[in-house]
Amino acid sequence: MSHLIIGPGAMGRLLALRLAERLPVTLFGRRSLPHRQTLTTPEGEHHHRSLECLTPDSLDELDASRLTAVHLVTKAYSAEAALATVAPRLPRDTPLVLWQNGFDVQPRLTRQRQGPTLCATTTEGAYSNGDDSVVHAGHGSTWIGHLDGHHAELAATLAETLTGAGLPAQAVDDIRVRLWHKLAVNAAINPLVARFRVPNGQLRDPALHPMVDAVIEEVEAIMVAAAIPPPPRGFAALVWDVVAATADNRASMLQDILADRPTEHDAILMPLLRVARDNSLETPHLAALHQQLEARQRPGRA
Numbered sequence: 001m002s003h004l005i006i007g008p009g010a011m012g013r014l015l016a017l018r019l020a021e022r023l024p025v026t027l028f029g030r031r032s033l034p035h036r037q038t039l040t041t042p043e044g045e046h047h048h049r050s051l052e053c054l055t056p057d058s059l060d061e062l063d064a065s066r067l068t069a070v071h072l073v074t075k076a077y078s079a080e081a082a083l084a085t086v087a088p089r090l091p092r093d094t095p096l097v098l099w100q101n102g103f104d105v106q107p108r109l110t111r112q113r114q115g116p117t118l119c120a121t122t123t124e125g126a127y128s129n130g131d132d133s134v135v136h137a138g139h140g141s142t143w144i145g146h147l148d149g150h151h152a153e154l155a156a157t158l159a160e161t162l163t164g165a166g167l168p169a170q171a172v173d174d175i176r177v178r179l180w181h182k183l184a185v186n187a188a189i190n191p192l193v194a195r196f197r198v199p200n201g202q203l204r205d206p207a208l209h210p211m212v213d214a215v216i217e218e219v220e221a222i223m224v225a226a227a228i229p230p231p232p233r234g235f236a237a238l239v240w241d242v243v244a245a246t247a248d249n250r251a252s253m254l255q256d257i258l259a260d261r262p263t264e265h266d267a268i269l270m271p272l273l274r275v276a277r278d279n280s281l282e283t284p285h286l287a288a289l290h291q292q293l294e295a296r297q298r299p300g301r302a
């Protein structure tokens with residue numbers, strides 16, 4: 001049995017290279033990649049491995065009958081288009097795991113698909129170092145589950161597989177809450193570090209700290225309206241702990257801006273802004289951050 005990974009970027013290749021130590025793995029991307037891939041571990045070791053890398057032109061070679069799971073590991077804004085290319089080749093009951101940050105494609109695909117659709121949220125960190133190399137920047141944890149708590153056995157099996165491959169994972173029945181907690185972290189950190197082009201730790205500077213606090217305050221009110229229970233020590237502690245733990249990181253949104261790529265601002269900020277609108281909550285800080293990112297990406301539409 002094998003795993004198919006759609007989206008051979010930083011996280012997709014981390015997943016592929018870790019899983020491939022124990023299982024057959026196929027990568028699918030929209031352009032061809034070198035088969036020989038290198039994974040640099042957080043400890044500085046280099047692991048080399050050859051992976052099967054398919055593109056739309058070579059998709060006929062996919063043996064979909066033997067797939068244990070398909071992992072969709074593109075950015076949120078590419079997820080549905082990427083899946084649509086492969087989906088006609090997959091048996092309808094093929095399990096799918098969604099790895100996106102934000103809360104955008106997860107409810108849509110969970111509703112639309114006939115087969116089991118799980119979501120994963122992770123604190124693993126990875127970045128691409130060219131088309132043939134990925135750096136596992138830091139160890140983390142992964143949680144996996146179905147938005148309505150279904151498919152517990154499948155989630156447990158996949159968590160066990162990931163853990164065995166060196167990516168510690170846990171099956172959970174509250175993945176929705178965990179995705180929204182990550183959303184809070186990403187909303188408080190990513191747009192601000194992207195705007196000021198600073199590493200995460202610089203949000204602690206006196207000039208930026210109050211801006212983060214203002215976003216957290218808006219997020220807290222939204223979470224109450226969305227009936228998302230707070231993390232054990234509250235949202236402010238959650239955010240500031242992540243800022244401290246990732247102080248030297250360039251957040252993904254800043255990396256996207258520096259590389260002139262689209263950002264995941266819709267997937268991260270729109271679910272919050274929608275709850276705010278539906279509950280007549282004032283969220284000037286979140287709205288302004290969304291507008292700035294939207295204006296950069298789609299000038300004239302913001």
Ligand SMILES: NC(=O)C1=CN([C@@H]2O[C@H](COP(=O)(O)OP(=O)(O)OC[C@H]3O[C@@H](n4cnc5c(N)ncnc54)[C@H](OP(=O)(O)O)[C@@H]3O)[C@@H](O)[C@H]2O)C=CC1
Binds near residue numbers: 011101
């Ligand atoms: N990297 C990290 O540390 C973490 C990432 N995440 C989340 O994981 C998701 C993936 O992130 P990351 O790996 O960093 O992103 P990347 O931008 O590194 O990778 C995305 C990949 O998807 C590919 N892709 C885009 N469109 C298609 C398509 N139509 N068909 C096939 N492949 C396609 C891209 O190809 P191309 O190269 O051609 O553009 C690229 O290889 C995001 O939602 C992110 O928020 C979550 C936690 C940590």
Ligand SMILES: CC(C)(CO)C(=O)C(=O)O
Binds near residue numbers: 185242246253
């Ligand atoms: C947690 C954080 C903010 C770490 O940089 C992240 O998830 C990201 O960069 O997108």
